[in-house]
Structure formats: structure tokens, C-alpha cells
Amino acid sequence: MKIIVQKFGGTSVADADRLRNVARKVIKAKDNGYAPVVVVSAQGDTTDMLLEKAAEITDRPNARELDMLLSTGEQISIALLAMTLHAMGYPAISLTGQQVGIMTDESHTKAKIEDIERNRILSELNKGNIVIVAGFQGINCHNDITTLGRGGSDTTAVALAAALGAESCEIYTDVDGVYSADPRVVKEAKKIDEVSYDEMLELASLGARVLHLRCVEIAKKFGTPLHVRSSFNDQPGTIVREGIEMEKGRVVTGIAHNTNVVKITIKGVPDQPGVASRLFGALADREVNVDMIIQSASRKGINDISFTVGKEDKTLAVEVAQDLAKAMGAEGVEHEENVAKVSIVGAGMISHPGVAARMFKTIADTGVNIQMISTSDISISCVIDAEHTDRVVKAIHSTFIN
């Protein structure tokens, strides 16, 4: 059996016409001899609407109940797509994460997939059914529904492709592939034909939400090639795979930006051993992902520590910082939500000196101040004032991509 996994995002399944369009792509694969396993997201902005409903009730929804709520979005899509396929004369069955046996850890709202049962899917495929799986959700050891974090349906798809030994994994979305920058921000952005797992990991982790970070991690681990393409046309998209040659002089592959950033600063912390360990240990214990960290130089035995987290972790992170500030006798805690992170990514930058300098000069020429900087082997990131994000991304794109 030649299994193909096809994943369709929220815009691609937003209404009946689009569901019929998706069904046609699935049917084409089936008619070409594939056994399709289809993963779908919630329709349109359903997940945002569900989050708003929770926010109308409390600003601290219980994580288990939030997962119960959010998982309903995908359940609507799978049933509707199954009905669409039936109406078009094809056998199909929808399955929730629980029905498939997508086992996750216990961490509600950002669960990690630990194991996937193959039997139910394989037996449905053997019966000739097209199998439609709810993305973004799983089940933990207590039989409770978990979700995988925003954008997590990509991860469901790739994990299924790896578990089932699928011949290919196609991620259908609302743009033609992975671009050199978010095509909604930079009109001149170019579609990238092929990109390595490592560059894609970096782009995804730095905010290019076209692929969920963990789906790229799983694809790399299992060597699953991904094809990111449009659900609205038949053009080839972007292949993400291992062993892309260091491209023909491509120094910077892409520019990513992320406005889901909060900068938290603990001011006037006594400069003593163990402070950073206590702070970041406490944040890790509460499962807060910390991104950039800066500690200012010590002045008269005190310094400031700034770090960034995602907006979803703001309340928790500020609380942890305030507790520590109190315990350490620090001056106080400030947080800044009007910030964004702009990054360049490219494997070629290791062998090309001066890339950072060109990036900083470009930002300087826009008159925007850089608040924090971080680097890895293949990326450089700067935190700036959020209101200048688009302008800075465009300027950096025109410096590095032509």
C-alpha cells in the first residue's frame, strides 16, 4: 500500500466550496493509486474564535478544559470533509486523535506526540476508506484530550507520515510554498524551491509560521521529505529535505519575523551566583519557553536581566519574575509587549563574514533601534519595536535577497 499524507490548513477548508476543492485533491491521489491519510485543521479562524469564547469567561482558562474546547474545531472539519467525499462518491471515515491513538505527554495546550497507534488507520485504509484525521489533537495517559500548540496540525501530519512510513507528506496551505519572507509582508518575496531541514527549522522557530516547528523536527528525525504547496493550484511548492547542497552562493535563505514576543526585564538584580539559574529554572518548571536572554553589565553590584517569551506565557512569566524579584530584593519587573523579533536565516552565513554587520547597518538605515541581538550558526535575530516590523523586514529582504 502506497500511503500519502495530505494536510490542509484552516483557510483551505474554510467553507463548503473549499472542502470540495480539498476533496478533489484527495480523490486525485486516491485515483492515482495512493491510500490517502488526510489531516485537517479547524475551519478558517475557528480556533481564534474558540479562544475568544474562553477569554470572555476567564483570562486563565484551565488548560485541560481549553484543550477540550479547542479540539472541537478540528472535529468539525473532519466530519465535513468525510461528508464531502461521500457526496462525491468516495468512501471516507473521520477519526479524532483519540480514535487514531495519537498518544501525547501530559502537557495541555503544548503537548508532544509520544506514540501513534497504526492499527485503526491501517485497517480503515485496507477497507478502501480515505482516512481523515483531526489535526492538532491527541490523548494523554489519563485519556484526556490534549492539543499540540498553535499550528500543530502540521505536526500531526508529519508524525503520521513517519509512523505509517508514508511515501510522501504534502502540506497544503494558502501560499505557494515557503518564501524568502512572509509573502503577505514582502511582495517581492521569492518562493524557495528546496530548503534543508536545518534552515527550515530555524525559519520555523524564528516565526515563519508556514510550518510548525515540531513538524520539521520530526521530518528531520525520520528523514521524511515534505512538500509545502498551495491548496488553490497545482504548482509545485517547496521541498524540505536533507542534503540540499550549499546553494549557489545563497548566503541568506530567508527572513522571518515574529510579533508574538513579550520582553520581560527584572531590574536591579543583585549580581550574585545562582540568580539566572533560579529564574530560568523556575520558568522551566512552569513550562515557559524562554527565547532570548540578555544580562546587563554589573553596575555597583546590581544588573538587569531581560528575556523574551511568547505572549501566551506572559502572565506566568511575569509572575515568576515578580516572585524572584521579591525574593532577591530586586528593584522590580517590567514587561514590554510592543516588540518583535526579526531574523535572517541561511546556512551560507557560516562561511561569509560581515553578514551581521550588513543586517545591523540595514536596520540602522531605517532609523530603528535594536533592543536585543542573538545569533546561532545559521541565523541572526534582533528585537525591535513592533510597529516598525514590516518596514524592517522589507529593508532586510532587499539587502539580502535579489
Ligand code: ADP
Ligand atoms: P495553514 O492554515 O495552512 O496551516 P498558516 O497560516 O499556518 O496556514 O501558514 C501559512 C501562512 O504563513 C501564510 O499565509 C503566510 O502569511 C505565512 N508565512 C510566514 N512566513 C512565511 C514564509 N517564509 N513563506 C510562506 N509563508 C509564510
Ligand code: ASP
Ligand atoms: N487549528 C489550530 C490552530 O489554529 C491548529 C492548526 O491550524 O494547525 O492553531
Ligand code: MG
Ligand atoms: Mg499552519
